[in-house]
Amino acid sequence: MFYEPRKKNHSLPHDPFKALVGPRPIGWISTLSKEGVPNLSPYSFFNAFSDHPAILGFSSWGWKDSANNARDTGEFVVNVVMKSDLDRMNQSSAPYPSEVNEFEAAGIGMVPSTFVKPPRVEGVGAAFECKVTQIIPMTGHDGREAAYHLVLGEAVGIYIDDRFITDGKVDEAGMQLLARLGYMNYAAVENVFSLKRPTI
Numbered sequence: 050m051f052y053e054p055r056k057k058n059h060s061l062p063h064d065p066f067k068a069l070v071g072p073r074p075i076g077w078i079s080t081l082s083k084e085g086v087p088n089l090s091p092y093s094f095f096n097a098f099s100d101h102p103a104i105l106g107f108s109s110w111g112w113k114d115s116a117n118n119a120r121d122t123g124e125f126v127v128n129v130v131m132k133s134d135l136d137r138m139n140q141s142s143a144p145y146p147s148e149v150n151e152f153e154a155a156g157i158g159m160v161p162s163t164f165v166k167p168p169r170v171e172g173v174g175a176a177f178e179c180k181v182t183q184i185i186p187m188t189g190h191d192g193r194e195a196a197y198h199l200v201l202g203e204a205v206g207i208y209i210d211d212r213f214i215t216d217g218k219v220d221e222a223g224m225q226l227l228a229r230l231g232y233m234n235y236a237a238v239e240n241v242f243s244l245k246r247p248t249i
């Protein structure tokens with residue numbers, strides 16, 4: 050089959066787009082509002098885009114609280130999501146109003162960060178403390194405004210739970226990193242294999 054995304058002429062009951070761009074890592078974003086209310090929500094339009102400097106970003110449909118707070122305060126924390134975090138991560142995606150402390154509402158503990166004000170999630174395998182570098186209002190090829198805003202930030206500090214460092218490496222399979230697929234589907238990293246790059 051072939052379809053044009055703008056026309057949605059795929060004739061399938063559900064939009065296949067996200068199923069084809071997967072697995073997507075999940076950035077579990079903690080922020081503080083300018084009034085200081087803690088906020089926590091998962092974003093799978095999320096990735097790293099540079100390692101020197103370490104730039105990560107998430108994309109918000111409209112101005113959700115995480116994007117608003119990152120814009121207002123210039124800071125956010127990306128918490129890495131493991132399979133064991135599935136239920137609490139999902140709970141934190143509920144549409145709580147902005148004045149609600151989403152850590153409290155979802156029964157999730159907070160741990161102070163080192164360089165930024167938003168806390169990280171208690172018990173996570175890793176977290177990136179980020180300072181906002183750019184907020185990009187995306188457009189389509191015709192210049193028409195997209196509904197999404199891309200929030201980019203530089204990780205100025207990175208926390209790793211020492212339990213997940215084995216023989217000098219991050220134990221990716223041990224963390225069972227969680228990823229989003231299409232529809233309501235998820236995947237967890239459970240089998241890891243290595244491959245050397247070719248030389249010429």
Ligand SMILES: Cc1cc2nc3c(=O)[nH]c(=O)nc-3n(C[C@H](O)[C@H](O)[C@H](O)COP(=O)(O)O)c2cc1C
Pocket residue numbers: 075088089090091092093094095108109110111113114115116138139141142143144145229
């Ligand atoms: C796994 C997962 C991934 C999500 N990814 C996104 C995303 O990339 N962009 C987005 O706008 N919403 C995404 N959502 C929905 C938001 O998490 C949800 O709207 C949340 O209430 C936003 O909270 P906030 O207003 O506190 O930022 C996702 C939800 C889940 C469960």
